[in-house]
Amino acid sequence: MNHNRRRAFTWSVASVAVAFAVGVTLSTSVFGGHRSIAHAASVPPGCGTLIPTKKCLAGESTPTQAGTSVPAPTLSYPSPDTTSCGDDFFDSATQSALNANFGGINCFQFDGSSQWILIASGMELSGDGPTPGGAMIATETCSASSSPDCMDPNAAHDPGDFTVAYAPNPSASEVSELSSFDSNLLVINVPGCGATQFDADDGLWYPGTTSTSVALENATSPAGATSAALKQLDQLISDTSGSVSQAQTAIAKLTATIDQEPAGSASPVTTLLSQLTSDLPGSVNGATVTGLLDEIAQAMSAIPVTDSPLSTPPETSLSTVLSQPAPQATGSCAQ
Amino acid sequence: MTDSTKLQQVQDRRSKRRRARRFLPPIAALLLGALFPLVSFAQSPAPTSYMKDVGPGHSYPTGAGVVVAEGGELGDCGATTPLQAEEETVNFLNDNRYTVTEVSIYSGCGTEAYYLNTIRSMESYIEKHGKNPGSHWLGFMLDEESGYGFSPGTLTTLNQAVLVLMAAVPGYSYFFTEDAVGEGDWTTAEYEAVIAGSFPAPQVYNSFMVGLVNRVCRQVVVYCTNLVTADPTNSAQTGYPYDNGPADAKQIIGPPYQYGDQGPGYYNLFYPA
Numbered sequence: 165m166n167h168n169r170r171r172a173f174t175w176s177v178a179s180v181a182v183a184f185a186v187g188v189t190l191s192t193s194v195f196g197g198h199r200s201i202a203h204a205a206s207v208p209p210g211c212g213t214l215i216p217t218k219k220c221l222a223g224e225s226t227p228t229q230a231g232t233s234v235p236a237p238t239l240s241y242p243s244p245d246t247t248s249c250g251d252d253f254f255d256s257a258t259q260s261a262l263n264a265n266f267g268g269i270n271c272f273q274f275d276g277s278s279q280w281i282l283i284a285s286g287m288e289l290s291g292d293g294p295t296p297g298g299a300m301i302a303t304e305t306c307s308a309s310s311s312p313d314c315m316d317p318n319a320a321h322d323p324g325d326f327t328v329a330y331a332p333n334p335s336a337s338e339v340s341e342l343s344s345f346d347s348n349l350l351v352i353n354v355p356g357c358g359a360t361q362f363d364a365d366d367g368l369w370y371p372g373t374t375s376t377s378v379a380l381e382n383a384t385s386p387a388g389a390t391s392a393a394l395k396q397l398d399q400l401i402s403d404t405s406g407s408v409s410q411a412q413t414a415i416a417k418l419t420a421t422i423d424q425e426p427a428g429s430a431s432p433v434t435t436l437l438s439q440l441t442s443d444l445p446g447s448v449n450g451a452t453v454t455g456l457l458d459e460i461a462q463a464m465s466a467i468p469v470t471d472s473p474l475s476t477p478p479e480t481s482l483s484t485v486l487s488q489p490a491p492q493a494t495g496s497c498a499q
Numbered sequence: 500m501t502d503s504t505k506l507q508q509v510q511d512r513r514s515k516r517r518r519a520r521r522f523l524p525p526i527a528a529l530l531l532g533a534l535f536p537l538v539s540f541a542q543s544p545a546p547t548s549y550m551k552d553v554g555p556g557h558s559y560p561t562g563a564g565v566v567v568a569e570g571g572e573l574g575d576c577g578a579t580t581p582l583q584a585e586e587e588t589v590n591f592l593n594d595n596r597y598t599v600t601e602v603s604i605y606s607g608c609g610t611e612a613y614y615l616n617t618i619r620s621m622e623s624y625i626e627k628h629g630k631n632p633g634s635h636w637l638g639f640m641l642d643e644e645s646g647y648g649f650s651p652g653t654l655t656t657l658n659q660a661v662l663v664l665m666a667a668v669p670g671y672s673y674f675f676t677e678d679a680v681g682e683g684d685w686t687t688a689e690y691e692a693v694i695a696g697s698f699p700a701p702q703v704y705n706s707f708m709v710g711l712v713n714r715v716c717r718q719v720v721v722y723c724t725n726l727v728t729a730d731p732t733n734s735a736q737t738g739y740p741y742d743n744g745p746a747d748a749k750q751i752i753g754p755p756y757q758y759g760d761q762g763p764g765y766y767n768l769f770y771p772a
Contacts, residue, residue, distance in 0.1 A: 291706060
């Protein structure tokens with residue numbers, strides 16, 4: 165009897181082990197081994213449903229083509245590289261409080277700037293929902309009166325030296341930086357508001373982006389569209405390396421805008437644009453472009469800029485909001 | 500029927516039950532073994548190569564197997580434009596680099612039609628000017644996020660059009676979907692539909708995305724192959740627990756994205772343009 169039980173036990177253990185191994189092997193080859201049930205053995209790794217097999221095959225013969233030289237890309241308004249805040253920028257308690265109240269943060273400084281920028285997403289680190297404090301951007305500007313270590317990314321910083329600007333929709337989560345212009349303008353995606361600008365110089369949020377083309381599309385009035393174009397022209401002028409093609413693009417957009425104005429509203433700007441358009445690209449040089457654009461900008465400066473901030477100036481320090489984490493409405497998505 | 504006959508029948512039934520019970524453990528083990536790969540949390544093989552994003556004007560990222568040329572990230576309203584992205588791509592290709600071209604699909608800066616037209620235009624430019632695009636241009640990486648304003652239905656339509664476009668392009672050139680979904684924004688089914696037919700490159704920055712990617716992998720095993728995208732920037736400050744490609748890959752089931760026969764697989768490193 166004991167002998168029979170031992171045999172049965174041995175058989176059971178062996179059969180369990182073999183069955184488990186067979187199960188793993190079968191399952192791996194079918195599910196985990198890069199292949200689906202629907203795919204034949206010849207289908208290469210990584211080829212899921214709808215992906216053409218030829219996109220996964222190794223060693224497929226492809227036509228050889230010599231490349232043609234194209235210009236290196238240049239940015240219209242590049243931002244400098246950034247330096248990230250170091251591990252000891254905030255003490256561990258502050259860091260924990262920041263993450264708990266404001267979610268993931270991105271802390272950096274544009275090289276050459278004297279300002280630290282901290283963007284808080286408003287989303288829990290787990291990704292499971294909004295944080296109690298909402299989304300915000302805090303800035304610290306280093307000056308002569310600041311701590312001598314203010315510019316050091318590895319030195320300890322006092323959250324009390326940061327000023328908090330809540331997002332126009334402060335309860336939004338997943339707030340993220342999309343792009344930047346120069347060392348001060350950040351293009352931020354604020355769910356519920358769309359793309360907005362944050363100007364680190366004044367701590368204010370503005371609607372839309374700095375792009376003329378989008379601003380033109382979104383503008384509800386010629387004056388608003390023109391003011392957007394003016395911004396781009398201003399940037400072109402400030403950039404002495406502004407190319408002829410950039411100027412042409414800006415002029416084309418500006419002309420299209422002015423064409424939309426009511427008949428009889430032709431202004432000196434229209435005349436200047438006509439002159440500039442006829443001069444380009446001919447023998448024009450950078451100085452001529454810059455000079456003409458400057459004239460246009462001056463002529464347009466009388467047009468009121470319709471973009472007004474979405475928020476009021478920030479006043480609250482980071483240390484204060486860390487002790488009272490609750491989203492504060494200091495503006496709204498709509499102007 | 501005699502008592503002895505009845506007794507024999509009862510014994511026979513018990514014997515059959517005993518014999519049947521002997522097969523239960525191996526059957527259970529077989530099923531458990533079959534499920535084992537689906538409950539193990541790690542990409543296999545572990546990816547050791549990586550792609551890395553760079554913005555226009557930046558040089559090739561040392562150490563990366565593939566460069567992802569950021570650009571056109573905001574359609575027509577960003578610091579980078581589609582023109583810059585395609586020029587960046589061609590310059591990398593002409594330097595014999597394996598290259599992907601990234602485009603962020605952001606509703607605030609362009610319509611679905613705008614993005615499709617732009618992608619078509621960029622494809623033509625890159626195919627025309629790039630060196631050996633069939634073998635070195637891996638195609639587009641579409642950064643599609645639930646917070647970027649397009650509905651999953653619109654993104655699904657766009658992606659299927661990109662699929663048709665890129666499937667007809669000679670060579671390997673195809674497209675990735677570098678998606679990020681916020682809690683409750685899309686259903687698992689919607690995410691499945693958005694990534695269908697692409698090489699998924701999910702932004703695995705938090706536990707919610709880990710769960711979403713693994714749920715899809717369990718439900719639709721053919722989408723198990725993922726190019727895990729990690730955000731290594733400023734990791735100490737962000738606080739996000741997922742900031743390392745190989746470590747993130749350990750949270751995801753299924754195999755990593757592989758390009759041809761080059762190594763055991765890839766992960767992708769985000770870097771702001």
